[in-house]
Amino acid sequence: MIKCPICGSEYQDNAAFCTECGTKLNSEQPKTAPTGEYMHSTQQDTKPLSMWDFTLMELVARIPIVNLVLFFVWGFSKDTNENRRNWSRARLIWAAIGLVLSIVGIAAALVFGGVLATVTESIVSSF
Numbered sequence: 001m002i003k004c005p006i007c008g009s010e011y012q013d014n015a016a017f018c019t020e021c022g023t024k025l026n027s028e029q030p031k032t033a034p035t036g037e038y039m040h041s042t043q044q045d046t047k048p049l050s051m052w053d054f055t056l057m058e059l060v061a062r063i064p065i066v067n068l069v070l071f072f073v074w075g076f077s078k079d080t081n082e083n084r085r086n087w088s089r090a091r092l093i094w095a096a097i098g099l100v101l102s103i104v105g106i107a108a109a110l111v112f113g114g115v116l117a118t119v120t121e122s123i124v125s126s127f
């Protein structure tokens with residue numbers, strides 16, 4: 001059920017107009033109005049970042065710890081410029097890939113080092 005916001009008459013959800021006062025009864029209106037406002041206030045910042053924005057971003061991206069914190073803040077904050085948010089998320093993806101690769105690399109080095117040591121030891125002890 002939807003209620004006419006002007007006269008209070010109740011109608012089915014699919015009613016387009018109030019037959020009492022002629023008010024438009026768009027059932028999506030209560031939803032779209034706040035969403036539109038939300039879009040306006042929090043998702044509107046899609047304008048291109050300036051040269052100095054990028055300069056600053058690339059600077060902070062080179063500061064350990066601080067960069068990760070800012071990538072998380074920018075990547076998941078709703079009122080951050082959309083370009084900066086996407087850039088931050090992309091940086092987080094690369095940070096995650098780098099982390100995985102270094103773990104794999106360390107693990108491989110440990111295994112390979114262990115194998116090498118075992119082989120060397122067996123060769124040495126065979127003489």
Ligand SMILES: [Zn+2]
Binds near residue numbers: 005006020
């Ligand atoms: Zn009405």
